[in-house]
Amino acid sequence: MAAHRYDQAYFDKWYRHPQHRVSTPALTKRKAALALSVAEYYLERPVRTVLDVGCGEGQWQPALTRLRPGLRYTGVDSSEYAVRRFGRSRNLLRGSFGDLAVLDLPPSYDLIVCSDALYYVSREELTLGLGVLAKHLGGVAFFEAYATGEALKGDIRKLEKRTPEFYRRLFRKHGFISCGSHCYVGAQLAGQVTALERGRSR
Numbered sequence: 235m236a237a238h239r240y241d242q243a244y245f246d247k248w249y250r251h252p253q254h255r256v257s258t259p260a261l262t263k264r265k266a267a268l269a270l271s272v273a274e275y276y277l278e279r280p281v282r283t284v285l286d287v288g289c290g291e292g293q294w295q296p297a298l299t300r301l302r303p304g305l306r307y308t309g310v311d312s313s314e315y316a317v318r319r320f321g322r323s324r325n326l327l328r329g330s331f332g333d334l335a336v337l338d339l340p341p342s343y344d345l346i347v348c349s350d351a352l353y354y355v356s357r358e359e360l361t362l363g364l365g366v367l368a369k370h371l372g373g374v375a376f377f378e379a380y381a382t383g384e385a386l387k388g389d390i391r392k393l394e395k396r397t398p399e400f401y402r403r404l405f406r407k408h409g410f411i412s413c414g415s416h417c418y419v420g421a422q423l424a425g426q427v428t429a430l431e432r433g434r435s436r
């Protein structure tokens with residue numbers, strides 16, 4: 235489990251404080267609209283199920299359900315605070331990236347989200363978690379990650395510095411094929427992505 239620092243003060247600072255916040259409901263809404271559109275383009279139908287790992291307070295839940303009212307959202311986060319405060323209202327489960335296998339998740343999700351969280355996860359957890367997510371991906375994954383060389387704002391002290399090549403290799407190893415703008419398809423939709431849609435392979 236991640237340390238207790240993902241407490242209310244953390245979320246107040248980075249999501250609500252007028253001077254420090256780096257994320258807003260408007261930004262989350264734009265990301266949610268992008269992820270839904272890409273998933274629905276490849277699935278050729280509306281998104282019905284979403285798994286959001288490292289979901290924090292479940293900020294994506296209201297954004298997604300406003301855009302697709304019937305959608306079933308499940309969030310997973312290691313923060314005791316976030317799950318206690320929003321678990322019931324937003325359907326959040328307590329769990330860590332490396333321990334997803336123990337959660338007994340349904341076999342397939344149309345959209346898997348991991349937004350602004352991958353670089354807080356250790357290498358070991360990353361490999362374990364991506365292996366599990368690859369098995370549960372029926373549609374598109376939105377893996378928002380930033381690598382070395384990016385000018386980042388926000389909670390960067392505990393950020394794991396990893397190269398773009400590191401992430402590309404890891405995603406490729408687990409069968410995630412880049413189709414642009416933080417989006418990846420898995421094995422089930424691999425045949426739908428054309429050569430020019432695919433991101434760089436090395």
Ligand SMILES: C[S@@+](CC[C@H](N)C(=O)[O-])C[C@H]1O[C@@H](n2cnc3c(N)ncnc32)[C@H](O)[C@@H]1O
Nearest residue numbers: 236240288289290312313330331349350351354
């Ligand atoms: C910057 S917040 C992002 C929250 C949300 N995904 C968003 O886009 O606003 C990072 C989140 O990752 C979670 N986290 C960090 N390490 C984790 C781990 N190993 N397993 C699960 N969640 C983790 C933290 O608890 C925190 O809620």
